[in-house]
Amino acid sequence: MIINQLSVLLENKPGSLKHICRLLADHKIDISTLSVADTKDFGILRLIVKEWERAKQVLTDAGLAVTVTGVVAVAVEDQPGGMCQILDTLDRFAINVEYLYAFVSPVKGRAVVILRVDAPDVAVAKLSDGQSVKFVGPEDIFAGK
Amino acid sequence: MSVPFNPVNAPDFLPVEKLRELQTERFRFIIRRAYDNVPFYKQRMDAMGVSPDDFKTLDDVRKFPFTIKTDLRDTYPFGLFASPMKDIVRLHASSGTTGKPIVVAYTQEDLDVWANAMMRSFAGAGLTKGDIMQVSYGYGLFTGGLGAHYGAETLGATVIPASGGNTERQIMLMKDFGVTGIACTPSYFVHMIEVAGKMGIDMRKLPLRLGVFGAEPWTMEMRHFIEESAGIKAYDIYGLSEITGPGVACECECQCGLHVFEDYFYPEIVDPDTLEVLPDGEEGELVLTTLQKMAMPMIRYRTRDLTSLVTEKCSCGRTIRRISKISHRSDDMFIIRGVNVFPSQIETAILTEGKQLLQYQIILTREHSLDNITVQIEVTPELLSDKVSAMEDLTKRFAKAIERIINIRVAVKMLPPNSIPRSEGKAKRVFDQRNLKD
Numbered sequence: 001m002i003i004n005q006l007s008v009l010l011e012n013k014p015g016s017l018k019h020i021c022r023l024l025a026d027h028k029i030d031i032s033t034l035s036v037a038d039t040k041d042f043g044i045l046r047l048i049v050k051e052w053e054r055a056k057q058v059l060t061d062a063g064l065a066v067t068v069t070g071v072v073a074v075a076v077e078d079q080p081g082g083m084c085q086i087l088d089t090l091d092r093f094a095i096n097v098e099y100l101y102a103f104v105s106p107v108k109g110r111a112v113v114i115l116r117v118d119a120p121d122v123a124v125a126k127l128s129d130g131q132s133v134k135f136v137g138p139e140d141i142f143a144g145k
Numbered sequence: 146m147s148v149p150f151n152p153v154n155a156p157d158f159l160p161v162e163k164l165r166e167l168q169t170e171r172f173r174f175i176i177r178r179a180y181d182n183v184p185f186y187k188q189r190m191d192a193m194g195v196s197p198d199d200f201k202t203l204d205d206v207r208k209f210p211f212t213i214k215t216d217l218r219d220t221y222p223f224g225l226f227a228s229p230m231k232d233i234v235r236l237h238a239s240s241g242t243t244g245k246p247i248v249v250a251y252t253q254e255d256l257d258v259w260a261n262a263m264m265r266s267f268a269g270a271g272l273t274k275g276d277i278m279q280v281s282y283g284y285g286l287f288t289g290g291l292g293a294h295y296g297a298e299t300l301g302a303t304v305i306p307a308s309g310g311n312t313e314r315q316i317m318l319m320k321d322f323g324v325t326g327i328a329c330t331p332s333y334f335v336h337m338i339e340v341a342g343k344m345g346i347d348m349r350k351l352p353l354r355l356g357v358f359g360a361e362p363w364t365m366e367m368r369h370f371i372e373e374s375a376g377i378k379a380y381d382i383y384g385l386s387e388i389t390g391p392g393v394a395c396e397c398e399c400q401c402g403l404h405v406f407e408d409y410f411y412p413e414i415v416d417p418d419t420l421e422v423l424p425d426g427e428e429g430e431l432v433l434t435t436l437q438k439m440a441m442p443m444i445r446y447r448t449r450d451l452t453s454l455v456t457e458k459c460s461c462g463r464t465i466r467r468i469s470k471i472s473h474r475s476d477d478m479f480i481i482r483g484v485n486v487f488p489s490q491i492e493t494a495i496l497t498e499g500k501q502l503l504q505y506q507i508i509l510t511r512e513h514s515l516d517n518i519t520v521q522i523e524v525t526p527e528l529l530s531d532k533v534s535a536m537e538d539l540t541k542r543f544a545k546a547i548e549r550i551i552n553i554r555v556a557v558k559m560l561p562p563n564s565i566p567r568s569e570g571k572a573k574r575v576f577d578q579r580n581l582k583d
Contacts, residue, residue, distance in 0.1 A: 007531035009524050009561045016561075037533045041540075041558050046531055060526075063343075063563040067529045098532055116531065 001135035002070045002120045004052045009065060010036070010043035020045060020059065027058045032141055033114070035101035046101075048114065050142040072115040072123050073141065075105065075134040083113065086133060093126045095119070105140060112136050150300055152268045156408040157463040164464060167408055169203055171436035176200055176209065179442040182227035185220055186444060206413065207422050211432065211445045217247045217387060226250050228440045238286045239386050249288075249386050250440040256295070258437050259389045262406045263296020266395030269404060269461070270357050270380040272326050274301035279319055281329035281337075282360065283309040283570050288390030289360050293328040296392060302326065309333065309569035312340045323352045331358040331367055331379070332572035335502050338374050339567075349376030357382050359391050361571045362450075362472050364489050366496035374502060381470055387446055388433050394468055402455045402467030409437050412468065413445070414454050417475060428453040430475065431468060449475045479509060479575060481516045482553060488574045490550045491520060498546035501525060504565045511579040518555040520547060523562050 010016045017036065024031060029049055037044045049055045052068070059066045076082040090097060098116040105112045117123045127133045156164065177197040179186040189210040190196060199208055217225060222245075226233065234253050238246040251259065272278065278297040282289030290308055297304045305322060307315050309329070316337060318324065327334065334356055341348050353375065359382035371379045383403050384391035393410050394403035405412045410433050414423045417430040431448045435441075451474070455467040472489040479486055488507060495505050504523040509516065522543060530536055536559060544557040 005531065007529065009529055009536075009559060011561055011564065039533055039537070042536065042560075044531060044533060044536065065524050065526045065529045065562050067526055067531060069531045098534070 001073055001137040002124060003048065003073050003114075003138060003141070005069050005071045005114070005116075006047045006049065006052055006056055006059070007067045007069060008045045008047070008059060010045050012038070012040075012042060016043075017045060020064070023058060023062050024049070024055060027054070029055050029058065033101070033103040033112075035099075035114075037099065048141065050138065069116065070120045072117060072120050072127070073136040074113050074115065074127065075136045075140070076102070076111045076113050078111050082111070086113070086115075086127065089127055089133070090115075090117070090123065093122075095123050095126065105136065110134075112141060149274050150264060150268060152265060155265050155268075157265060157269070157404065157406075157465050159408070159464055161464050164407060165203060168411055168436060171408070172203065172206060172411060172434065173197070173200055175434065175436055175438070175442050176444065178227055178439070179444050183225055183442070185216065185225060186442075203411075206411065206434070206445070209445055211420065211447050212443055213447050214247065214387070214449070218245055221245045222248045223250070225441050227442055228252055233440050237288050237291075237386055237390065246286075247387065249390075252439045255389070255438055255440050258409055259292060259392060260295040260299045262389065262392035262409055263292055264299040265406060266382050266392050267296055267300050267302070267326075267328075267357060269395055269397040269463070270382075271355055271378070271398050272297065272300060272302055272357070276302045276325045277305065277322055278302040278326040278328065279305045279307050279315070279322075279324045281307045281309055281315055281327060281333060282391075287570070288384070288386045289328075289330075289570075292384070292390035292392055293357075297326075297328070312337055312569070313344060316341045316344060316346060319353060320346060320351055325352050325354050327353060327356045328382075329356075329358065330360045330568070330571055331363040331371065332361065333567075333569050334358060334371060334375070334379075335367070335504075336567045336569075338371070338502065348374065351376075353377055355380065357395065359383055362474055362477070362489055364472055364493050364496065365470070366493050367502075370496060370502045383450075383468070383471060385448060388435055388443055388448075389438065393433065396470075397459065397461040397463060399459055399461050401459065402469050403471075404459070404463050404465050404467050407465045409435065411436055412454060412466065414452070415447075417447075417451075425454045425456045425466075428469075431471075451475055477575070479577060481509060481518055484551065484553055486518075486551050486553070491547055491555075492574075494546040494550045495520070495522060495543060498543055499528065501527065504567075505574070506565050507575045509575065509577045509579050516579060518553065519558055520544075520555050521558045521560050521565065523565055524559045525562065528559075 032048045035046045100115045102113045180197045233250045235251040280293045284290030355378045357380045368379045380396040382395040384393040394405040413432040414429040423429045431450045435443045450471045452468040452471045473487045508519040540557045
C-alpha cells in the first residue's frame with residue numbers, strides 16, 4: 001500500500017530536528033515514525049504522520065520546504081528471512097530500493113517496513129502478484145490514534 | 146492648473162548639437178564654481194596646472210582632476226560644499242560601512258534638479274499621472290526614499306511613502322490601494338514576492354504593472370524572474386548620493402540601457418587602471434560630473450561602476466546617451482586565488498540553473514592559506530527531494546554552473562528556507578571571513 005511521506009531539509013546544527021518535532025507537538029500531530037538521512041552538509045528528515053496534509057501545512061506555514069513522496073508500506077514477519085522475501089521479489093523485477101526504514105506496528109506486533117522505490121505502484125503490483133506480502137495501510141499504522 | 150509633464154519637451158529629446166552646447170556651457174559654469182568656492186578643487190587644479198579658463202570644448206574635460214570617494218571622507222563633513230549653509234536646504238549621508246559616512250548637500254535648486262531627473266526617469270519607464278506609486282526605499286539619510294518620492298510627486302503620480310520594512314503591510318497596501326508602480330531595491334522586491342506568496346497573494350493578479358528598481362546592481366536573470374513572478378515590467382534606475390541620488394540614469398520602455406540625464410550629469414568612461422578616457426562603446430569605469438549641482442559640485446567623480454556608453458539611437462527617440470546595465474561594481478568585486486569574481490556572475494549561474502528566484506549568499510574563508518568560496522542557497526519545495534542522491538546531484542549542478550562562469554571550484558551548500566536574512570534595502574551577498582587586513 002502506498003502512503004504519503006513528508007520530507008524536510010535539516011541544517012547540520014544542534015536543535016534543527018527538535019525545532020520541527022516541537023512544531024508538530026504544538027499542533028498535536030503525532031509522528032508514527034521518522035528517519036533522518038545525514039550527509040556532511042545537510043540532513044533530510046522523513047516523516048510518517050497520520051494527518052500528513054495538516055502536518056505539511058503546519059511545516060510550510062513555519063517557513064519550511066516540504067516535499068511529499070509516495071512510499072510503500074509492507075508488514076514483515078518478525079522472523080529470520082522476513083525481509084529477504086520482499087527484497088527477493090524487488091530484485092527479480094529490478095526495482096531499486098532508494099532507502100528503507102522500519103518500525104514496529106502498534107497493533108499486531110509486526111515490523112512495518114517503509115520502502116522508497118522509484119515506481120511505488122509498480123512495486124506494489126509486483127509484490128502483490130502471488131506473494132504473501134502483507135501491505136500496511138493508514139488504518140493499520142495509525143490504528144488507535 | 147499646471148500642464149502635465151510631457152517627456153517629449155524634456156532635454157531627453159534635444160538635438161545632439163544643442164545638447165553638447167548646453168553641456169559645454171554648463172561645464173564651464175560648474176568648473177568655475179568649484180574652483181572659486183571649494184578650496185579642495187582649487188588646490189587640486191592648481192597642483193595639476195589647470196584652471197577653469199583652460200576649458201574651451203568638451204574635449205577639455207579630460208584635463209581636469211578626478212574626484213574619488215576618499216576625497217569626500219577626507220573633507221568630512223562639509224569640506225566640499227560650494228554654498229553657504231544658509232542656502233543649503235537638505236543634507237543626506239551614506240550608510241558609511243567603513244568609518245565616517247559621506248555627506249551630501251542640496252540647495253533648493255539642487256532638489257528641483259533632482260526631482261526633475263527622477264520625474265524624467267519614471268516617465269521614461271512609463272509611469273504617468275494617474276499611476277499609484279509605492280515608494281519602498283528607506284526614507285531618511287539614504288537618498289532612495291525621498292528621491293523617488295519627489296520624482297513621482299513631481300510627475301503627478303499618487304505617492305505612497307511606504308518606506309522600507311513591515312513587508313506584510315507593504316503588500317496589504319499594494320493590494321488594497323491598487324498600487325500600479327513600485328520603487329525599491331530589486332532584492333527587497335524579490336522578498337516582497339516571497340512574502341506575498343506566503344500570504345496567499347499572487348502578485349500577477351494585482352494591478353501592479355511596473356517597478357523601477359535600483360540602488361544595487363542586478364542581473365538580467367533577476368529581471369526575468371521578477372517580471373515573470375510578479376507580472377510586471379521591471380526597469381533599472383541608477384544613481385549615487387555623491388552625484389545626486391537615484392535619477393542619474395534610467396531605462397526607458399525599450400529596456401536597452403539606461404539613459405543618462407546628460408543635461409545634468411556629464412558621463413565619461415575611463416580605463417580604471419590608466420584613467421584614460423575610453424571611446425564610446427568600450428567598457429570601463431563610469432565617471433560623472435554634475436553640471437548643475439550648486440551646493441556640492443562633483444568634478445569627474447569616479448563611480449567604481451563598470452559599464453559602457455551606448456551611442457546607437459534608442460528606438461524611444463531620446464537623444465541622450467545610455468549606459469549599459471550595470472551588473473558589476475568594482476567595489477563588489479572580490480579576488481579569490483588571484484581571480485576577479487563579481488557576485489553578479491554567481492547570481493547569474495544560480496538563477497539560470499535554479500530556474501526560479503533563489504536566495505543565496507557567498508562566504509569567503511581561508512583555510513591553511515587557501516581561499517575557499519562557499520555558496521549557500523536556500524532550498525525551495527520545488528528543489529527539495531527526499532533522496533540524498535538527488536540533493537547531492539542538485540548541489541553538484543549548482544557548483545558546476547558557477548564553476549563554468551568563474552572558473553573556480555566552489556562549495557555549494559543547500560540551506561532550509563529563510564536561513565538567509567532578508568534585506569529591506571541593499572542586499573548584502575558577500576561575507577568575506579578571510580580577515581585579509583594585516
